[in-house]
Amino acid sequence: MQQFRKIDKIQIAQINKYNVIRCLMREGPINRAAIAKRLGLSIPTVMFITETLLKSTFIRSIGKGVSSGGKPPEMLEIVPERFFYIGLDIGRTMIRAVAVNAVSRQVACVEEPTNNPAPEKKFVDRIAGIILKIAGQLKTENNRILGASIAMPGLIEKETGVVLFSPDFGWNNIPLQEWLTAKIPFPVLLENANRALALNEVFLMGGENSHTTFAVNLGYGIGAALVIGEDLYTGASGTSGEIGHITALPQGPVCHCGNRGCLEAVASGAAIAAQGKSVLESQGPGSRKASKIRELAAGDPEKVDAALVFRARELGDKEAARIVNSAAEHIGIGLSMAINVLDPDRLVLCGGLMRNGPFFLEKIKASIETHRMRQAGRAVIISTGRGGEYSTANGACRVLSNSLWRNRQLPV
Amino acid sequence: MQQFRKIDKIQIAQINKYNVIRCLMREGPINRAAIAKRLGLSIPTVMFITETLLKSTFIRSIGKGVSSGGKPPEMLEIVPERFFYIGLDIGRTMIRAVAVNAVSRQVACVEEPTNNPAPEKKFVDRIAGIILKIAGQLKTENNRILGASIAMPGLIEKETGVVLFSPDFGWNNIPLQEWLTAKIPFPVLLENANRALALNEVFLMGGENSHTTFAVNLGYGIGAALVIGEDLYTGASGTSGEIGHITALPQGPVCHCGNRGCLEAVASGAAIAAQGKSVLESQGPGSRKASKIRELAAGDPEKVDAALVFRARELGDKEAARIVNSAAEHIGIGLSMAINVLDPDRLVLCGGLMRNGPFFLEKIKASIETHRMRQAGRAVIISTGRGGEYSTANGACRVLSNSLWRNRQLPV
Structure with a gap:
């Protein structure tokens, strides 16, 4: 049974907008009439939403599609390089990092052996270096990077970004998110590696x-x-x-x-x-x-x-x-x-x-x-x-993306 | 991430109505202004909904409450005897049955030893007898009894109401719901006993x-x-x-x-x-x-x-x-x-x-x-x-009630 929760027009508008984005991500390039049909929305509603998304350069027109009788419809798609996520998989053996674009495609990756993860402060400096390295590969403005999402083994307190206990690393109560945030020009998020991996595998299936x-x-x-x-x-x-x-x-x-x-x-x-x-x-x-x-x-x-x-x-x-x-x-x-x-x-x-x-x-x-x-x-x-060796790092990006979707914080 | 799902005005109206009912169940007797405040709804919306509920005799006025300045407000509450749920706990040792009213209060109960649950057809006749017995105790019309919900140990296929496998009873593929439906003048639902019990314990806490x-x-x-x-x-x-x-x-x-x-x-x-x-x-x-x-x-x-x-x-x-x-x-x-x-x-x-x-x-x-x-x-x-010996039987009623809430099938 659901809790008391009022649903108002502003929320409906946002739900509709996010549904249009999702439809574009999954089924784009797609025309406005097809979006309207797919989502059960009116054409004017879809036109209004796509206008906003075009203005914020979140989507773009790629020209006319095939006509099914009348005027050939304008095909729309998400702009892949509109924004990026960075994901890290900090394993006991290897550290792997990826960047993923707005349409969930991996566009960069680096890896290096983990070696000695102590002392922790020094190790965190290395992690920051890897994040900045992969951000550099993107050749984009920092405000297009929505965040760096870290996946690592152990018990993690998500709200504070503290690694409570990681037997693999021998860590107790390490404020990893706080330490990294001080060194990185975009938001940092922390999640358990198994969860990141699971999210990516579910996405792939x-x-x-x-x-x-x-x-x-x-x-x-x-x-x-x-x-x-x-x-x-x-x-x-x-x-x-x-x-x-x-x-x-x-x-x-x-x-x-x-x-x-x-x-x-x-x-x-x-x-x-x-x-x-x-x-x-x-x-x-x-x-x-x-x-x-x-x-x-x-x-x-x-x-x-x-x-x-x-x-x-x-x-x-x-x-x-x-x-x-x-x-x-x-x-x-x-x-x-x-x-x-x-x-x-x-x-x-x-x-x-x-x-x-x-x-x-x-x-x-x-x-x-x-x-x-x-x-x-x-x-x-x-x-x-199915995800191979970079599955957890890709999953870290999904952790971030899911969080932005849930809180409706995409830059749209 | 949520699926494509359009939310329209009819759904909003229903969500609001069910929220008003929930508010009355949890916090009644309560006046309209308090409901509106609690749910973030306008007074006219609450007035419209409570009018419908009064007409269907789902709720009733119990007179004026204490004024906080102006005219003393009219206090509303759910009509407890407006409808009932019947819940059965078929255990290997005892069979326990209860009836629960519209405000979740147990108003009748019976129990008897399970004894030999074979042959199954004969045993199901006994179960039907127990349901009719407790229904009789309610001295109400059958259409006020929203259903009989059966909780028993084992693996149950909910959609078909078949007991797939119950080691305790030595049952395999018994179509319990079908057999009972033929003998009972209201809907029959089947669920695993541990789930029914859990729902009741969660409710009590x-x-x-x-x-x-x-x-x-x-x-x-x-x-x-x-x-x-x-x-x-x-x-x-x-x-x-x-x-x-x-x-x-x-x-x-x-x-x-x-x-x-x-x-x-x-x-x-x-x-x-x-x-x-x-x-x-x-x-x-x-x-x-x-x-x-x-x-x-x-x-x-x-x-x-x-x-x-x-x-x-x-x-x-x-x-x-x-x-x-x-x-x-x-x-x-x-x-x-x-x-x-x-x-x-x-x-x-x-x-x-x-x-x-x-x-x-x-x-x-x-x-x-x-x-x-x-x-x-x-x-x-x-x-x-906390629920004592009748917790599972009460839980069976909650299984039914949750199902009616979820599908918005309360007789309101």
């Missing part, structure tokens, strides 16, 4: 047709986000989606979050690497039946990462297969939980672990089939993410 | 101030529902909330859903009873240190239910304490998962298991503190349900 998407990021850590329709489900305190820290093995290894047996501690990229390392270390350098893990790492435990364990499995290594299968089994149990409780229509598996071949998805699916409740989540389609 | 409530029903089985604001989160196929069937112990006992180690199979009322029974059965009749469970059940395993195990624990029985503590531990792990993933502001624990004294809530809270992620779900308040 055509979110307007979706009921509920649960997108999981299986990488160095494990996190997730729930998207209802095209909107992020945030939770009451902004910390939802922490599926990596559900208890998978009550007596399992200690997680870097401080708890014991978290899914992230038994099935993430970091956990797979740690288990691979201990296989290597448990075998002496000259052991007769040395595992492929030791071979691929040339005996150096520091060289063992999740990808190496996956490669060792491919080469027939039994220990590596056991580690990878156990991870898939636990991930499947966690995802069955999400299916039982959330009943999404889409379960999207993203992140580095999913880039090790289709067998891993199949293993996870098999575990889900064993553990999910019969008939629960009947509508769910399970797939891998 | 003042749902308009809530972000997200996760309400868990810990009884013979275990189920839950998520309420966002005052609306049920349903999921894509209507099966969300099945927290009882998350895998708590991969190698645990087989659950009646067919899977292994479900939370319901290790921590529900049924599971506690089963563990109590096996304690009794593992001891010979003359064993020297017989447990209190055997004593309280007078040696009869059939007499062991969850309540008996809780009583044995109270009397100092160590085996009973182990069973109960283990259930609390597993429930806490499951709820930590819900907190990590959903970040609700309210976690409400309801159902029979919670009626065994405050210690059980404390044990569950302790397990949650051990297993939830630090800083996740910072806003959550954990409490027990």
Whole structure:
């Protein structure tokens, strides 16, 4: 049931304007009569709105279209370079940044290794540098850049832009937004990386047709986000989606979050690497039946990462297969939980672990089939993410764009 | 982002009317000027709407209120007996039915033991009899009864009113709504019992101030529902909330859903009873240190239910304490998962298991503190349900009422 809320003519006018913009974004180039028909608006209403948008150079005419009898209609489209969003994906391994234009197309990108994220102040200087670098690539005025949106792992207090707790970075209560705002000539926004990623994957799949998407990021850590329709489900305190820290093995290894047996501690990229390392270390350098893990790492435990364990499995290594299968089994149990409780229509598996071949998805699916409740989540389609390595950075742009749409703050 | 959706004057008029009704329900008796002020509407608009509502005898005048200067204002209120909802809670142990009036007050109730729910057709005849019995108690015309809303455990396809799968009842694909509609002179609606319960608990707590409530029903089985604001989160196929069937112990006992180690199979009322029974059965009749469970059940395993195990624990029985503590531990792990993933502001624990004294809530809270992620779900308040034994039946009425509100189908 909705709350008390008055709807007046000014709001209707704004809703109509934003619907016209949305129609132009999704279906442009398009003529005025087609917009009116699509939205159920009168032609004069659409003419009035498009006039405003033309004046603010938000849209432009690209000439006459094909006539369906009378005068050929004037075709309109969004001006792609009218404004830009900058999005950053600050991961534990890589930092990736993109710029996206007014029609959601990526127009620039940079990446560099994360390396040591301490001391925090110095690290934030580097982040600011990356933002300014990509802004420079756009060769546009700063007021056309609507903001820089940062996606990073951990619990984030959105209102204040503080990183409350990021186990991956070992951060507690870092006022990242405040520090960056002091160094950047446009607004800064902060969001959890899994949410940014989820928003982008929903966009790529055509979110307007979706009921509920649960997108999981299986990488160095494990996190997730729930998207209802095209909107992020945030939770009451902004910390939802922490599926990596559900208890998978009550007596399992200690997680870097401080708890014991978290899914992230038994099935993430970091956990797979740690288990691979201990296989290597448990075998002496000259052991007769040395595992492929030791071979691929040339005996150096520091060289063992999740990808190496996956490669060792491919080469027939039994220990590596056991580690990878156990991870898939636990991930499947966690995802069955999400299916039982959330009943999404889409379960999207993203992140580095999913880039090790289709067998891993199949293993996870098999575990889900064993553990999910019969008939629960009947509508769910399970797939891998489509966005590639820059998906989270693009998603950061969507976080910003969604926020501006919601608050009707587009420069129109 | 919202979909293309035109808002026109007819919709605005309806939104205003429903806001006036809501205002009268929450704050009535109230005068027209106060309604106008509360909703930001003009006095003539409010006068027009209240005139319609007076004509349809949906509201009535109860005379003059206290003047704040001028003419004393006329006070209006909803007519409580203008219409009714009937709600049924079909549980595995008891069937409870209530009638609720137009101002959400329970005005009648009946209950009887469920006994054998087979054969299904015969059982449904009994349900129809209960509905007609409570309708009879209302001494009103059938057209004032807006419908009968059935809450029962299991997966339900709402559109068709089919019980897809109810492990508690051993039902598969029972067209309950269709069968009942043939026997009842008003509409029939079907919903999962945990959802009905959750809606009622949210209502009792003042749902308009809530972000997200996760309400868990810990009884013979275990189920839950998520309420966002005052609306049920349903999921894509209507099966969300099945927290009882998350895998708590991969190698645990087989659950009646067919899977292994479900939370319901290790921590529900049924599971506690089963563990109590096996304690009794593992001891010979003359064993020297017989447990209190055997004593309280007078040696009869059939007499062991969850309540008996809780009583044995109270009397100092160590085996009973182990069973109960283990259930609390597993429930806490499951709820930590819900907190990590959903970040609700309210976690409400309801159902029979919670009626065994405050210690059980404390044990569950302790397990949650051990297993939830630090800083996740910072806003959550954990409490027990307030609605008592008829909460689910009242909730069934709310399911119906919400549906009529949403579709603007109140007889006004």
